[in-house]
Amino acid sequence: MTTIVRKMSGLLIDLDGTIYHGSKRIEHADKLIADLRTGGLAYKYVTNNSSATPEDVADRLKAMGIEAYADDVCTSAQAAATYIAEKLPGASVFVIGEKGLREAVVRAGLTITEDNPDYVLQGIDREFNYSRLAKAVRYILDGASYVMTNPDLLLPTENGLQPGAGSIGASLTAAGGKQPVVIGKPSAILMNYSLNRLGRTAADTWVIGDNMATDIAAGHASGCGTILVLTGLTRSDNYEYYAEIACCKPDVICTRLDELRSYISTYRGI
Ligand SMILES: [Mg+2]
Numbered sequence: 001m002t003t004i005v006r007k008m009s010g011l012l013i014d015l016d017g018t019i020y021h022g023s024k025r026i027e028h029a030d031k032l033i034a035d036l037r038t039g040g041l042a043y044k045y046v047t048n049n050s051s052a053t054p055e056d057v058a059d060r061l062k063a064m065g066i067e068a069y070a071d072d073v074c075t076s077a078q079a080a081a082t083y084i085a086e087k088l089p090g091a092s093v094f095v096i097g098e099k100g101l102r103e104a105v106v107r108a109g110l111t112i113t114e115d116n117p118d119y120v121l122q123g124i125d126r127e128f129n130y131s132r133l134a135k136a137v138r139y140i141l142d143g144a145s146y147v148m149t150n151p152d153l154l155l156p157t158e159n160g161l162q163p164g165a166g167s168i169g170a171s172l173t174a175a176g177g178k179q180p181v182v183i184g185k186p187s188a189i190l191m192n193y194s195l196n197r198l199g200r201t202a203a204d205t206w207v208i209g210d211n212m213a214t215d216i217a218a219g220h221a222s223g224c225g226t227i228l229v230l231t232g233l234t235r236s237d238n239y240e241y242y243a244e245i246a247c248c249k250p251d252v253i254c255t256r257l258d259e260l261r262s263y264i265s266t267y268r269g270i
């Protein structure tokens with residue numbers, strides 16, 4: 001039997017639960033990224049979080065001692081704004097979201113509007129209220145297209161689990177009667193946007209993350225290789241449970257990031 005060995009010329013790396021927990025760097029993350037930079041292995045960070053700008057994310061990584069640039073970061077906000085700009089250049093957009101989403105919309109050449117938009121674009125918004133919900137639903141009922149940055153229902157935070165973009169989206173969907181186009185993981189839209197930015201094809205790129213239902217499922221949806229790290233959500237004692245929910249399995253499992261470093265180093269010879 002012939003074993004097909006997949007090339008490794010690029011990596012798409014999750015952040016929360018893979019590189020850091022909140023403001024705390026995960027052990028060996030700095031050495032992992034230093035290895036990639038030294039070895040010249042192309043990578044992008046891929047995050048479902050739409051609230052922070054790529055500059056904010058790079059600053060957070062730098063504060064943890066990890067060399068980082070805004071261009072290293074692909075957010076669901078950037079992928080969502082690019083998706084809309086490709087469908088309808090210069091579209092008007094009603095935004096439910098935070099700074100990262102608003103900036104991405106403007107940078108994509110779209111117009112933020114409070115009235116009669118072509119698109120309702122919704123992410124996490126910690127100032128979300130009934131008046132914003134009522135406007136969004138009105139526009140969706142009037143025929144605006146509805147795009148959601150990411151489907152996460154809950155977010156792990158330093159104060160425990162809190163509602164994510166998907167929970168806000170559930171209220172828009174219930175009242176507006178329209179399912180959104182979902183951009184973030186497990187959707188292939190964010191992955192294809194990130195592959196484009198990386199300048200690599202799915203066939204020689206690997207996705208690394210801690211979440212079976214988002215990272216590993218998105219890797220499968222986009223045709224990339226997949227490496228699960230047990231540094232965040234998934235642990236050896238809940239792996240089977242999450243594998244069943246995600247309906248997929250990773251190509252490789254690494255318990256810690258030093259194990260991942262060795263794997264990449266052996267695989268690529270860096
Ligand atoms: Mg994660």
